[in-house]
Amino acid sequence: MRRVSILGATGSIGESALDVVRASGGRLGVAALAAGSNWRKLEAQAREFRPLLVTAADDAAAHELGRALAGSGIAVAGGDEGLERAATHTAADVVLSAIVGAAGILPTLAAARAGKTIALANKESLVAAGSVITAAAREAGGVLLPVDSEHNALFQLLAGRDAAEVSRLVLTASGGPFLRRNGSLAEVTPEDALRHPSWSMGAKVSIDSATLMNKGLEVIEAHWLFNLPLERIAVVIHPQSVVHGALEMIDGALLAHLSPPDMRIPIAAALYHPERVALPWRRLDLAALGRLEFSAPDHARFPALGLAYAAFARGGTAPAVLNAANEVAVQAFLERRLGFTAIVEVVAEVLAGPVAVPGLPDIDMIMAADAAAREAAAELVRGRQAPRRG
Numbered sequence: 001m002r003r004v005s006i007l008g009a010t011g012s013i014g015e016s017a018l019d020v021v022r023a024s025g026g027r028l029g030v031a032a033l034a035a036g037s038n039w040r041k042l043e044a045q046a047r048e049f050r051p052l053l054v055t056a057a058d059d060a061a062a063h064e065l066g067r068a069l070a071g072s073g074i075a076v077a078g079g080d081e082g083l084e085r086a087a088t089h090t091a092a093d094v095v096l097s098a099i100v101g102a103a104g105i106l107p108t109l110a111a112a113r114a115g116k117t118i119a120l121a122n123k124e125s126l127v128a129a130g131s132v133i134t135a136a137a138r139e140a141g142g143v144l145l146p147v148d149s150e151h152n153a154l155f156q157l158l159a160g161r162d163a164a165e166v167s168r169l170v171l172t173a174s175g176g177p178f179l180r181r182n183g184s185l186a187e188v189t190p191e192d193a194l195r196h197p198s199w200s201m202g203a204k205v206s207i208d209s210a211t212l213m214n215k216g217l218e219v220i221e222a223h224w225l226f227n228l229p230l231e232r233i234a235v236v237i238h239p240q241s242v243v244h245g246a247l248e249m250i251d252g253a254l255l256a257h258l259s260p261p262d263m264r265i266p267i268a269a270a271l272y273h274p275e276r277v278a279l280p281w282r283r284l285d286l287a288a289l290g291r292l293e294f295s296a297p298d299h300a301r302f303p304a305l306g307l308a309y310a311a312f313a314r315g316g317t318a319p320a321v322l323n324a325a326n327e328v329a330v331q332a333f334l335e336r337r338l339g340f341t342a343i344v345e346v347v348a349e350v351l352a353g354p355v356a357v358p359g360l361p362d363i364d365m366i367m368a369a370d371a372a373a374r375e376a377a378a379e380l381v382r383g384r385q386a387p388r389r390g
């Protein structure tokens, strides 16, 4: 049995991963479960999957969890220490990094330093700390297996191939719910923005998909996973989310990866890697699909993508600043304290300020930049008037 430690167990990716474990017929098991504050869901998951350890980052939740699971034989932990234990658990053959946002950086780094096989969904950790995490994994002999659908597709396409034969990586983007909407996006509500046309995901990544920041983060993620310069990583809009990624080969051929838009497929590919196993879920029916569409991203309407390329080009802690400012702005939008188009404006303003520093950063510099960017973004959000509606 291959045992998985799931960081972010109560989220969209975490629950999909548990579905993969459920469907595994005993080939996969759970070593540890970790999440933020939803202790009731963690308790139910722990009772079903019998991990060795379950942990809630929130102290009050950890306390409740400890009471709920007293006498169950399952160890309960909490806080940063609990996350680290789950990320480095000796019983874990693979660690699924699926916490949302920068909260995933340190647990992912801990898993990398422990030489773990990491199934990585938490793209923010590579955006902010890609150099540190990839170096730690390399030194400790660990591997990073991408879970993000586009990256998992590219990983599968690249397997066993000479990188010199590849001229560009192509990531597809659904374009989000506002791809075909006319007029200004300044007044759209969180409900509008959360209505993703092809994927069902957590709130943060759904908003990032609506602004296209998600694809900006993913381009940086692809750089750290596949070691190609950003000039050789392209984005194309593809509303059906059936083609997830493609390799443009030096001879002009394009090798693409297609699958139904179901995260359980790339999650299973990472958890079972290097094996491919039969899965019981929906297949692609190309004839029923009829057509697939592609178009170029509209950078004027969706400036987040260009902002991410620019932050990466600047280097230093700029990508960490981009990521942290975006998290604060997205949260403010979800709480109706900030308008939709102001999300990217806030991120751009924070990047234009003095927070980001150049040079190859260590983890302390990255976490300091993250904290400073959060403060700067919160200040800018307070200075703006959210649109009065929704």
Ligand code: NAD
Pocket: 007, 008, 009, 010, 011, 012, 013, 014, 034, 035, 036, 037, 038, 057, 083, 097, 098, 099, 100, 101, 103, 121, 122, 123, 124, 147, 148, 149, 199, 200, 201, 202, 203, 204, 205, 263
């Ligand atoms: P989600 O909001 O549904 O779940 C987030 C999980 O993280 C929850 O279990 C929550 O308890 C936990 N968490 C939040 N803050 C925490 C903290 N401070 N400490 C410990 N745990 C904390 O998010 P999601 O949609 O599952 O996304 C998770 C990650 O996967 C994100 O980085 C996202 O970009 C990436 N991803 C998601 C999808 C998707 O389909 N949902 C696809 C590709 C990549």
Ligand code: MG
Pocket: 148, 149, 150, 218
């Ligand atoms: Mg993706």
